[in-house]
Amino acid sequence: MSKSGGDYIVLPVMKALQVLDYVARQGHDVTLTETVQELRLPKTTVFRYLQTLSAAQFLEHDLKRDRYGVGSKFRSLARVDQELQGLRDIAQPEMRTLMETFHETVNLAVLSENEVVYIDMLEPGRPLRANARIGHRHPAHSTSLGKAMMAFLPDAGALALSSDLPQRTINTLTDADKLRRQVDDVRRRGYAIEVGENEDGLMCIGVPILDRTGYPVAAMSLSAPERRMKPELTMVAADALKGAARRISTHLGAQH
Amino acid sequence: MSKSGGDYIVLPVMKALQVLDYVARQGHDVTLTETVQELRLPKTTVFRYLQTLSAAQFLEHDLKRDRYGVGSKFRSLARVDQELQGLRDIAQPEMRTLMETFHETVNLAVLSENEVVYIDMLEPGRPLRANARIGHRHPAHSTSLGKAMMAFLPDAGALALSSDLPQRTINTLTDADKLRRQVDDVRRRGYAIEVGENEDGLMCIGVPILDRTGYPVAAMSLSAPERRMKPELTMVAADALKGAARRISTHLGAQH
DNA sequence: GGGGCTGGTTCCACATCGTAGAACAAGGGC
DNA sequence: GCCCTTGTTCTACGATGTGGAACCAGCCCC
Numbered sequence: 084m085s086k087s088g089g090d091y092i093v094l095p096v097m098k099a100l101q102v103l104d105y106v107a108r109q110g111h112d113v114t115l116t117e118t119v120q121e122l123r124l125p126k127t128t129v130f131r132y133l134q135t136l137s138a139a140q141f142l143e144h145d146l147k148r149d150r151y152g153v154g155s156k157f158r159s160l161a162r163v164d165q166e167l168q169g170l171r172d173i174a175q176p177e178m179r180t181l182m183e184t185f186h187e188t189v190n191l192a193v194l195s196e197n198e199v200v201y202i203d204m205l206e207p208g209r210p211l212r213a214n215a216r217i218g219h220r221h222p223a224h225s226t227s228l229g230k231a232m233m234a235f236l237p238d239a240g241a242l243a244l245s246s247d248l249p250q251r252t253i254n255t256l257t258d259a260d261k262l263r264r265q266v267d268d269v270r271r272r273g274y275a276i277e278v279g280e281n282e283d284g285l286m287c288i289g290v291p292i293l294d295r296t297g298y299p300v301a302a303m304s305l306s307a308p309e310r311r312m313k314p315e316l317t318m319v320a321a322d323a324l325k326g327a328a329r330r331i332s333t334h335l336g337a338q339h
Numbered sequence: 340m341s342k343s344g345g346d347y348i349v350l351p352v353m354k355a356l357q358v359l360d361y362v363a364r365q366g367h368d369v370t371l372t373e374t375v376q377e378l379r380l381p382k383t384t385v386f387r388y389l390q391t392l393s394a395a396q397f398l399e400h401d402l403k404r405d406r407y408g409v410g411s412k413f414r415s416l417a418r419v420d421q422e423l424q425g426l427r428d429i430a431q432p433e434m435r436t437l438m439e440t441f442h443e444t445v446n447l448a449v450l451s452e453n454e455v456v457y458i459d460m461l462e463p464g465r466p467l468r469a470n471a472r473i474g475h476r477h478p479a480h481s482t483s484l485g486k487a488m489m490a491f492l493p494d495a496g497a498l499a500l501s502s503d504l505p506q507r508t509i510n511t512l513t514d515a516d517k518l519r520r521q522v523d524d525v526r527r528r529g530y531a532i533e534v535g536e537n538e539d540g541l542m543c544i545g546v547p548i549l550d551r552t553g554y555p556v557a558a559m560s561l562s563a564p565e566r567r568m569k570p571e572l573t574m575v576a577a578d579a580l581k582g583a584a585r586r587i588s589t590h591l592g593a594q595h
Numbered sequence: 596g597g598g599g600c601t602g603g604t605t606c607c608a609c610a611t612c613g614t615a616g617a618a619c620a621a622g623g624g625c
Numbered sequence: 626g627c628c629c630t631t632g633t634t635c636t637a638c639g640a641t642g643t644g645g646a647a648c649c650a651g652c653c654c655c
Contacts, residue, residue: 090634091386091387091390091391091633091634092387092390092391092394093351093355093387093388093391093612093613094612094613094642095349095351095352095612095613095642095643096351096352096355096388096391096392097391097394097395099349099352099355100391100392100395100397101395103416104395104412104416107416107419107420108416108419109474110419110420110423110449110456110458111423111456111457111458111459111473111474112473112474113474114602114603115602115603115604116601116602116603117474124644125643125644125645126602126603126604126644127604127605127643127644127645128642128643128644130347130603130604131347131348131349131642131643132349132352134347134348135347135348135349135352135353135356136352136356138348138353139353139356139357139360141356149602149603153420153424156360157417157420158417158420158421158424160359160360160363160364160413160417161413161414161416161417161420161421163363163364163366164363164366164409164413164414164417165414165417165421167366167367168409168414193366200366200367201367202366202367203367217367217368218365218367218368218369218373346605347604347605349641349642350613350641350642351612351613351614351641351642370631370632371631371632372630372631372632381614381615381616382615382631382632382633383614383615383616383633383634384613384614384615386632386633387613387614405631405632596655597654597655598653598654598655599652599653599654599655600651600652600653600654601650601651601652601653602649602650602651602652603648603649603650603651604647604648604649604650605646605647605648605649606645606646606647606648607643607644607645607646607647608643608645609643609644610639610641610642610643611641611642611643612639612640612641612642612643613639613640613641613642614637614638614639614640614641615636615637615638616635616636616637617634617635617636618633618634618635618636619632619633619634619635620631620632620633620634621630621631621632621633622629622630622631622632623628623629623630623631624627624628624629624630625626625627625628625629
């Protein structure tokens, strides 16, 4: 929290973060004066920072008692971060095992408004064409990850069907009915397969990761060049993925 | 997150919070350019905010990949807030019941370097001399709250004995040996009593709240004027407090 | 009930410091 | 190797953040 340690520091921002830090650290609502005394900053300045932080919902101003405490925005960001962080940590060892077993890329993704977002990825050392990167997005309906999650959504399929279905490759499913039938299959089988529907020459096997309520918070997939994945190997991989996903889901408190 | 909604807004702070918001919301590390495109702010500006947020440890700059993600300071603040928030929520109904049963003030406090800090407090409607307020601190050794927590510390008593013991009233225990013996008693009985040791004419009964590891994360107490608390009533209250604390501890995952 | 005090809000004039365009450097992919 | 994308540095301008001081509003205490 020192002001030094590099140039390009914007002082108002730095000082406001000190205020945020102090308030959150206390664990109880604090007053303007308390903060001023602790931080040794001019009263007016701290006042404005508290106002700004409150306007952004990072803090909350209790008008009645005239005290400042942690705000809703801060809490919601913290929750999102913590959940994803926890998911990554739990999934990591399972992903590593899968990658080492099959020597193919293993992906972890979440759903975000009709698209999958890759939040983690493990690649075998050997050179290969990477189809995606962490942070990238693909349409949900063209990936095994997306289909795996859609199948376990409370209003299964409604998500994908609500939008039109962009055609990524010649193989991409663009017919809502066909997609719906596939998603029904996925729900029965417990895994999704996609062959060249998202990227020519690439295939994916995807499985959902469920939380304690059975909601598909994420999905994990193995992606490989089509030619390397013979049917028998695909079955073996699908079983391995299902096992790994079940163990992760159990860690998250899922019953089944 | 709108810039309007009141005067006294410091714009650099507001905009930097937008950056923090965006990064944390993504769930994966992001680049400078991604952030710029999303927020429609000048590149230089976003660059400096990212630098500043990183310097304050609210974000973390992964030099290798040149990406920004949530930082350690943010995570630690979030954890502190979440734990205390959860504690308050769980304790609240028990505290209310106790207050309504005995018509006396009920306190919730945590330990912070040889002092207790009140993090919540429920008072009966009738006028009474309030001995403390939320956020206030008292020496641990002069309060039932402090003694209750000390008794269940891994290195019981070491905390209090490491510092000298300020004399708050004529009754305050300032002898380390005497205090240690009392704390041993507390561990056996499961509750602590203090009569006029912190405030003349006021007595307190305190019980520890333990987490899953058995660590005393907080303590709860009933505080009342001495004259109102006859010995029999004190015993009844102590039992009620022990029961309430046990239920709260169980909620936190404690076994016993 | 008045007076003084503490804690919060508003005002204002100054110059600091944040701003953003543009130029530069570095890296990565084709 | 070359281009293009992405991150970093520079600089001159003036908007805007700053903080002292004045102003209020409760509240406690005589």
